[in-house]
Amino acid sequence: MTQTQPGLRHRTFSWSDPAENAALVGRRDGLALLRAVTAGEVPPPPVMHLIGLDRMTADEGRVTLEMTVQEFHYNPLGSVHGGVLSILLDTAAGCAVHSTLPAGIGYTSLDLNVKFLRPATLESGVLRCEGTVIQRGRRVALAESRLTDERGRLIAHATSSCLLFEVPIDEPPTA
Numbered sequence: 001m002t003q004t005q006p007g008l009r010h011r012t013f014s015w016s017d018p019a020e021n022a023a024l025v026g027r028r029d030g031l032a033l034l035r036a037v038t039a040g041e042v043p044p045p046p047v048m049h050l051i052g053l054d055r056m057t058a059d060e061g062r063v064t065l066e067m068t069v070q071e072f073h074y075n076p077l078g079s080v081h082g083g084v085l086s087i088l089l090d091t092a093a094g095c096a097v098h099s100t101l102p103a104g105i106g107y108t109s110l111d112l113n114v115k116f117l118r119p120a121t122l123e124s125g126v127l128r129c130e131g132t133v134i135q136r137g138r139r140v141a142l143a144e145s146r147l148t149d150e151r152g153r154l155i156a157h158a159t160s161s162c163l164l165f166e167v168p169i170d171e172p173p174t175a
Helices: 019-024 030-038 046-051 082-098
Strands: 053-057 062-070 105-116 126-136 140-148 155-164
Touching: 019 030, 019 046, 030 082, 046 053, 046 082, 046 105, 053 082, 062 082, 082 105, 082 126, 082 155, 126 155
Parallel strands: none
Antiparallel strands: 053 062, 062 126, 105 155, 126 140, 140 155
């Protein structure tokens, strides 16, 4: 693709330094940190700006994300790219796990198993992705996420295993 294509559309976005978020991981419990992001007290991670995430809510063991489908989400087939859908599914499942963690504990995804059930397009409207924790142990947590369109039809489903670990806190927080 070149910049000389006819009808080329442009998109510009900005983000805050991701080190601000990273410095808070482990210093607050997961639910408090997620709620601080949703309240605008802490900047959202850059990936949320990248995909154009509209909204996030968080409760213990459950996180909901919303994103309005845009053309820049499309793949060459004329539907939302599976990677974009996977970002939503992974974020919802991982953040659901994060919402259950006490201060001093972090997580990382071990795997993400996605099943795509129908395409998402502009006609899908607002996509809603809900992540819930199925089981949380001392070292591993299992979560699932369900992605639906504006009419409530299931677009995709995922399960995710997350590794839980202690977060070393050596320096004072930056934010």
